Every structure is written in structure tokens, then in C-alpha cells.
Amino acid sequence: MHWTEYLPPLLQGAWVTVQLTVYSTVLGAMLAFAAGIGKLSRNLMLRAVAVAYIEVFRGTSLLVQLFWLYFALPMAGQALGLDLRIPPVVAGVMALALNIGAYGAEVVRGAIQSVQQGQYEAARALNFTPRQTLTAVTIPQAVPEMMPSFGNLAVQNLKDTALVSLISLGDMTFRAEQLRNFTQDSTTIYSMLLLMYFGMALVLTAMMRGLEHRVGRWRKVGV
Amino acid sequence: MLFGFEWDTSGPLVFAISILPMLLVGMWVTIQATVLGFFMALVLGLIWAVLKAAPSRIVSWPAKAFTEFLRDTPLIVQLFFLYYVLPEFGIILPAFMTGALALGMQYSAYTSEVYRAGLEAIGRDQREAARALNLTTVRTFTHVIVPQAVPRIVPAMGNYLVSIMKDVPVLSVVTVLEMLNVGRIIGDRTFNYLIPLSLVGGLYLIMTLVASAGLRLLGSRLPKQGIPLK
Numbered sequence A: 001m002h003w004t005e006y007l008p009p010l011l012q013g014a015w016v017t018v019q020l021t022v023y024s025t026v027l028g029a030m031l032a033f034a035a036g037i038g039k040l041s042r043n044l045m046l047r048a049v050a051v052a053y054i055e056v057f058r059g060t061s062l063l064v065q066l067f068w069l070y071f072a073l074p075m076a077g078q079a080l081g082l083d084l085r086i087p088p089v090v091a092g093v094m095a096l097a098l099n100i101g102a103y104g105a106e107v108v109r110g111a112i113q114s115v116q117q118g119q120y121e122a123a124r125a126l127n128f129t130p131r132q133t134l135t136a137v138t139i140p141q142a143v144p145e146m147m148p149s150f151g152n153l154a155v156q157n158l159k160d161t162a163l164v165s166l167i168s169l170g171d172m173t174f175r176a177e178q179l180r181n182f183t184q185d186s187t188t189i190y191s192m193l194l195l196m197y198f199g200m201a202l203v204l205t206a207m208m209r210g211l212e213h214r215v216g217r218w219r220k221v222g223v
Numbered sequence B: 001m002l003f004g005f006e007w008d009t010s011g012p013l014v015f016a017i018s019i020l021p022m023l024l025v026g027m028w029v030t031i032q033a034t035v036l037g038f039f040m041a042l043v044l045g046l047i048w049a050v051l052k053a054a055p056s057r058i059v060s061w062p063a064k065a066f067t068e069f070l071r072d073t074p075l076i077v078q079l080f081f082l083y084y085v086l087p088e089f090g091i092i093l094p095a096f097m098t099g100a101l102a103l104g105m106q107y108s109a110y111t112s113e114v115y116r117a118g119l120e121a122i123g124r125d126q127r128e129a130a131r132a133l134n135l136t137t138v139r140t141f142t143h144v145i146v147p148q149a150v151p152r153i154v155p156a157m158g159n160y161l162v163s164i165m166k167d168v169p170v171l172s173v174v175t176v177l178e179m180l181n182v183g184r185i186i187g188d189r190t191f192n193y194l195i196p197l198s199l200v201g202g203l204y205l206i207m208t209l210v211a212s213a214g215l216r217l218l219g220s221r222l223p224k225q226g227i228p229l230k
Helices: A003-039 A044-059 A062-080 A088-114 A117-125 A130-167 A172-183 A186-219 B012-052 B057-072 B075-089 B095-121 B124-132 B137-174 B179-190 B194-221
Strands: none
Touching: A003 A044, A003 A088, A003 A130, A003 A172, A003 A186, A044 A088, A044 B194, A062 A088, A062 A130, A062 B137, A062 B179, A062 B194, A088 A130, A117 A130, A130 A172, A130 A186, A130 B075, A172 A186, A172 B075, A186 B057, A186 B075, B012 B057, B012 B095, B012 B137, B012 B179, B012 B194, B057 B095, B075 B095, B075 B137, B095 B137, B124 B137, B137 B179, B137 B194, B179 B194
């Protein structure tokens, strides 16, 4: 087989990889904000939930989480009398999002804490409501602070999507495996696969830099 | 039966206790892969760091491009590449060694940055002072830069050690019998995934918590001003 014949299946897989990356990154960002803010909450219950979530998902391996959701969760559901069987795509997106969300939560927490105390005192002196303080003081300063780390996490997440091929999701790595089984032409196929991931990572990095630049302007804009 | 141990499926707790020894055998493999992979990452990272700092662009640019490539491609694909492509060039390594090499390669891209940052943190004034004292280049490196850079480098390297530990389960795809793979095999044979995989998760949590506590202790013991010289 000529190498160009490998392209259609690989590109088909690439589209799945892109979708997985986008869904799990967006979902992961939401989880990151929820858990990062939750960890700073004064409510003990909320803080305990956030800390437990972050520690469990940062303390175990992504592949363990993925296999647990895909193989063990349905059995846990059976024991409880619930149907918790989930399709591979849901298990994949959930595992990726939960994992990256836990790492992102620490970034969110750090960025919020990096906003100086004097800023809050000034906001109170100006009689800002808590909501105004959040939207006009905390977010414009904390979010730009998070962006470089979020960029790294997005690339990390793109790389991690390759693991979902192990629960038979047809992503780029899965297609490459199929091609290799069929043709035994490992060198060409895996070289192409590596280059395609590299290209996708470069595009993603450029996009995150653009976003970082845009968000960076929030620092200068007034209310 | 696995590794000479029998499992007992008569009850959940009995089952969990009966499979624990098998999982511990897997854990030992995980620890070995972590240590070997980390060691390779330290050595390879140092090589990349030196090449990237080379005065000639013909040397530094390819080194930078290569580490960027290592950093931006998935571990599992690098592992498949090494596992299936190296034998075509006559290099046949056992699966465990290939896995450790893949871990070392992937993380060498990260460790090379740690070396670079650690060395750059030792300011110019230190180098100038060393020159004013007429120290040779080698002596400046061994007696001024390295003793101050090491305490800065160690904590960051420790974080990557924990990350490597969490990436070891990827090695299961090339038949390495690490902890997750053992848990899955038990699940495949007993039709019970819940208990083995939950145990693997719990054991992982213990491993990372112990490693983090150890690293914190090490971090607090590090001489902040640099390793004192006799």
C-alpha cells in the first residue's frame, strides 16, 4: 500500500481525536472552575467535595480512571440496581474531562489566589457588590493568569485522547493500529501518526496563544 | 490463578484480599518501570539540555525541535513506534525495556527544561564573581553552578517522577504486567472488574500520596542556599 492510501482512515480518526479534544477540554475547563472555586469556598462541605475530587483524579492514573469508568462502573451500577453502562465515547470524554479538570482546578485556584488582597479591599472601598467584584476585579485579573497553564493542559489533553483507543474508540491511534494489523507497515504508519499529532499540537498551541493574547487585554479594560 | 496465587470469589471482601498479592506483584513492576523510566529521563534530559544550550545553532536548533516533538506527541504512540519500529532495524528489546525507554524519552523533553531553568536561575553575577576569582570553567561549573542549581532542580524533578508513575499503565499495551494490567486480567478471568480496578485505583492513590509526602520531606531538607562545600 502506498502511504497516501493510509491518509483517509487516519484523517477519519483525526476528526474523532479533534472532537474528543474539544469536548473534553471544554468540559474539563468547566470542572476546573467549579472545583478550583469550590476549593476556596468557605463552605466546608463544598471544599471537602472539591478537595476529594482533585486529589482522587490527580492521584490516580488516567488509564485507571478510563478503565474504571468503562469496565467497573457498570458493575457498580448493577450492584446498586442501576444501569450505568456507558458507551465508549461517553466514558472517554468523561475520563479525559474529569482528569484534566482536576489539574485545571489547581491552576484556577492558584490564579484566583494570586489576585492581591489590596484589590479586594479597594473593591470594597468602592462599594462594589460581590458580583461586581467577581466580574470586574477577580475574573479580569485571574483568567489571564491561568491561560499559559491552560494552554499546556490543552496539549496534554490532546495527547491523552490517544488512550481512548484502548476502549475501542475509533480515534487516530485506533485507526493506525488497525492499519498496522492489516499491512504490517509499522514504520510508515507510526511516523505519519506521530507527525499528525505533532501538527495538531502545534495548531492547538497557536490557538491557545491567540486566546491568551485576547484574554490578556482584559487586564487593561475598565468596568 | 496468577503468579502462583489463587483467587477466592466466594465473597467481595475475601476476593479483594485474595487478589491483593497479585496486585502487589504488579505494583512492584510499576515501581521498577517508574524508577528506570525516571533514570532515563534524567540522563536523556541532561543530554538535550546541553545540546540546546550549545553556542552553535546547527546543534541547538535540531535539539530544540526534537524535544518539542517528544513533548507534543502522545506517550502511547511513541511507545508503539519504539515497540514495532525498532525491531525492523534489528534492535530487539524486551517489552519492559521498550516501555521504560518510551517513558524516558517522553519525560526527557520535560526534564531538559527543568535543567535549563535551574541552570539559568544561577545569575550572571555568580558567573562573573567566579571569573573574578579566577576559577576555571570546570571549577565554576562544579563548585559554583551545580551546588546552587541542584536544590532548585530536585523539587521539579520529583513532580515528574510522580507523573511517570501515573503513566506506567500505558505500558500495558505492549504486554508489560504492571498493576493495571494485572487488575484487568483478574477482571477478564473472574468477570468482576469492580473490585480489582477499584483496588488498583486505591493503591495508586496510596503510591502517589506516599511519593508526594516523601518528596515534600526531601524538599524541606534541601539546602536552600546550595550544597555546602567543604
